[in-house]
Amino acid sequence: MTAFGYIVKYLLFPGFVFSAVVGLLTTWVDRKVTARVQYRVGPPWYQPFADTIKLLGKEVVVPAGARTTGFLVMPVVGLAAATLASTILWLVNLDPTVSFVGDTIVVLYIMTIPALALIIGGSASGNPLGILGASREMKLMFGYELPLVMAVLTTVVKVGSFSFEKILIHQEYNGVMLGSVSGVLAFIVAIFCAQAKLGFIPFDIPEAETEIAGGTHIEYSGAPLAVVRLNTAIMYLVMPLFIITMFWGGVNFVGWRILTSILKYVAIVVIIVVVKNTNPRVRIDHALRFFWGPMFVLSAVALILATLGY
């Protein structure tokens, strides 16, 4: 594939435009399901798009105490990283032969960049609550990255390779990871890590609207806020897709597999939304204890079981 082909793929399909549209639709599903859980009607389907267009048209305020460059550039860096992760995952799922050695590790790294960008952006905002949010996001990252990597390692040990191609082909011929005991344990751990990575209740500690008024997002207005929200929307697409690729045989657009792919995606999104709606926000030290305690033990057990062949 030529460089131009890659650029088109990155910007249009399956990159920025496609990921943004599907991601925003996913946030709508989230809000609608939340509303139905609370016995409300909820917003119409175009609500996330209206929000984004409105924010793009509003004034951009840079607070007096902020570092302008870091404050404005960081959301774009996060968005670029989230889009790149989405592009790699879709390309690999649609055609496993484009996979390269160690792309699992690359995607794992890229997926941490949106959170890092938010940390830098929040610190650059010059707002005490923004800095508080950034420090909480940092602590949360220390918490969830370890179990997430252990969960991914479970699949890697089972398959014996770091490339998505081998992982997908292994699951095609030997059954999905979810069919084994270690796979189920690692899947549970990954779902909780996704919850924290997306910044959803019970792990929305860095944003905490009711407590620190948006945390890392607090000073963003207008277009940068739209970018920050797009960032979350695309990560909402990336995390379920990553989990499906690692544990549930990937997605595909050939024949009947379109239907099963969409069902898998919706199933994971609904699990995330239901967890989000039935839990209170936990404290940051509780979150750390949760990830380094039960989740770490669970992922370690999964890893040991995987090495034993279960």
Place this chain on the structure above:
Amino acid sequence: MSLALKALKKSPWVFHVNTGACNNCDIEILDCLTPRFDVERFGVVLVGSIRHADVLLVSGPVTANVLPRLRRLYEAAPRPIKVVAFGACGCKCGIFRDGYNVVGPMDKYIPVDAYIPGCPPKPETIISGIVKVLSQL
């Protein structure tokens, strides 16, 4: 009408500030988010930071202490911003009119786009107020 303005009509985000009200209005605002009225149908959500807001909802007579904060909030809001005076106190200071620390009503200090009267306003009144604000855009 431009696209951004059309989108603004579909998703007005509200920042609510209490400038010395008795808390009854604040409870009625939360009523609008409950299943019976559910203003999220129209894209209305309460936001935690003034930087995210399109509507500044002010309930309460303005007290001497809160006045500088109210001014700063109005200046910190990204334009276009709509200001709504909420409840009898927000409109005309209500029963706190003769209070020693009351310097309101708020429309002496910042431009107000809509008044929602009542003590407290019924949710139906609030929804009609939202419609009034949006039809000005």
